[in-house]
Amino acid sequence: MRPAVHPVGRLLGQVWVWPALVMLAVGGYRLGTxxxxxxxxxxxxxATRSPGDLFRLLQHIDASNGAYYVLMHGWTAVFGDSTIALRTPSVLAMAGAAALVSLTAQRLFGNRVAAVGAGLLLAVPSEISRYAQEARSYALVTCAIAAASLFLxxxxxxxxxxxxxxxxxAMALGGAGHLISFSTVAGQVALVALHxxxxxxxxxxRLLWQYPLAVVVAALPVLPVVLLGSRQSDRQLGWIPTPSPEDLTYFGEVLFGSEDVFHAFLPLALLALLLPGRRIQAWQLLLLAVLPVVAVWLVSWSGETSYFLGRYLLFTVPAWAALAGGGxxxxxxxxxxxxxxxxxAPRGAAAVAGLLAAGLLAVPAVKALPEQQSVRYVGSHNRSVEPFKAAAREITAGYRAGDGMAAPLGVQAWAMAWPGVxxxxxxxVRPYPVFVAxxxxxxxxxxxxPCPQPEACLGEVSRIWLIVxxxxxDPLGTMPPDQAQVLRTRYGVPDRVTPLGGLTLALLDRDV
Structure with a gap:
């Protein structure tokens, strides 16, 4: 009679546990940096607004992220709004995705090496780490679509x-978190066909009617998001360029954050596709990874609005990880x-085979180390440099009660300088909001x-912290002319100008 295994031992023996723990460690490392x-x-x-203010905003902008904002509203009400608190849900979601990838690979390949390897490989790409450390919906969507694949x-x-x-x-959660994730249906159709x-x-x-019906049921809760999001698409997505065929060719490098890492995944994927065993299952994963990307590219290339952006398709990376684990x-x-x-000898052969598989799995991890480091420095999340913290530090150091602050609004509101600082x-430290209606x-x-008549919204402050x-x-030279003229007349030239590397902070003092 075998001795009873301790519950902790049974838990640690599950294929999904170690990948989830590794993803937690990778995602949590320097989370607040x-x-x-x-x-x-x-x-x-x-997320920190009242429920009424939140839902009123979604009528005008960002409805596609509405479900995530509602979730984060509840989260911040309990855990606060520190940088770490805001990002923790994404870390947890990506750890969940790693666990789900392991279970998916185990189900498809029936192999513990494939299962554990697949989950560990999800932690390798720097883009996965970056969005595991970002207070946006992409990690939660990745987890939801990974769950949908397993449940399918x-x-x-x-x-x-x-x-x-x-x-x-799972599909409804993914679609509500980001509508583009529903493009995974393109890969799922191929998966069902191969099955x-x-x-x-x-x-x-009977799957010929059950699967389409399940997709329709999953899509029903997402319809309000579709209707609101379609009216907001020009404002939300107008900046994304129409993709070229070359963009599709090199999209794997964008998804993985590195050409070297993507190319390190490809041999493992090819081994799963070519070696005898579960080749059909490997092809199912390949189509699940590739077809959503192709579908979004086709829609973006031929339509008026482009959706072809790396982070929008991050949910396809788990399929790549499962496929590579299968290799x-x-x-x-x-x-x-x-x-x-x-x-x-079976034990000796298993040891050699295990070492060989571990060596193959280690190659992408080694290739990814430089990129893993690059997503953890202070400004690594900024696609363009936005030194909000540096500006706030300067203002705090020199702040006097009654000071005002002016920051880019109107056509420059996309920079989020006002809420960022x-x-x-x-x-x-709460400066008077200058030029704010x-x-x-x-x-x-x-x-x-912004105030349509700047002079009417200047207030009676003696000093203004100006952010451009x-x-x-010459910060006044970069401002809207009507605002600049009011400041020149009332305050003259700035007393202090401090370029911060992406923003410039100036102090205007009419008493000087």
Missing amino acids: PDLWRDEIATWTV LRALDRPSWRRWAPYCL LWRTRSAVEW AGAVYGAVTGLARRLGR SYYLPSD RSAEDAEDLSPA LGDTE
């Missing part, structure tokens, strides 16, 4: 509504199988509304 960038500032400024496989094995229900829920071809069972043909598992199976045929200001909450927008975009020695 990179400054919040403008998209994360948007999360903060929306379970439903295909034994179709029943008890198995379709989790799939519908039908492999099984060739008359019973399985390591296929090598392990091929070596141990050959050893059995040659009559070699405000986030880093201490609670007792309505607060962001009253304007039902991400940033305050870019590094310049």
Whole structure:
């Protein structure tokens, strides 16, 4: 009779546990080091509003992120709005995605090496780490679509509504988190088709109506987001360029954050596709990884609005990780199988095969180390340099009660300078809002509304902290002319000008 295994031992023996723990460690490492960038500032400024203000804003902008903002509203109410608190849900979600990838690989390849390797490989690409450390919806969407893939496989094995229900829920969560994630249906259709071809069972043909119906059920809760988001698409997505064929060719490097890392994944994927064993399952994963990207590219290339952006398609990386893990598992199976045929010692063959598989898995991890480091410095989340914290530090050091602050609004509100600097200001440093007609909450927008007549919104402050975009020695020269003229008349030239590397901070004092 075998001795009873301690519950902790049983837990640690599960294929998903170590990948989840590794992803937690990778995602949590220096979690609070990179400054919040403008998209994360948007999360903060929306999530910390009252429910009424939040839902009123979604009528005008960012409806596609509405479900995530509602989630973060509840989260910040409990855990606060520090940088670490804002990013922790993403770390947890990506750890969940790693666990789900392991379970998916185990189900497809029936191999512990493939399962554990797949989950560990998800932690390798720097883009996964970066968005595991970002207060945006991409990690939660990646987790939801990874869950949908696993639940789809379970439903295909034994179709029943008890198995379709989790799939519908996961797809609805993914679609509500980011509409583009529904493009995964393009890969799922191919996966279902290959399943039908492999099984060739008359019973399985009921999938021809069950799967489409499940997709429709999953899409129903997302329809309000679709309707609101379609009206906001020009403002939200107008900056994304129409992709070229070359963009599609090199998109793997964008997804993985590095040409070297993507090319290190490819040999493992090819091994899964070519070595005997579970090749159809490997092709299912390949199509699940590739077809959503192709579908979004086609829509973006041929339509008026482009959706072709790396972070929008991050949810396809788990399929790549599962496929690459399958390659390591296929090598392990091929070596141990050959050893059995040659009559070699099973334990020795397993050890050699394990070392070989571990070596193959280590190659992408080594290739990714430089990029993993690069996503953890102070400004690494900024696509353009946005030194909000530096500006707030300068203002705090020289602040006097009654000071005012002016920051880019109107056509320059995309930079999120006003809420970005405000986030880093201490609670007792609250400058008077110069040139502001309505607060962001009253304007039902991400940033305050600018005053149409600057002089009427100047206030009676004796000093103004002026923030402008870019590094310049003439901050008034970069402002809207009507605002600049008011400041020149009332305050003259700035008393102090400090370029901060992306923003310039100036102090205007009419008493000097």
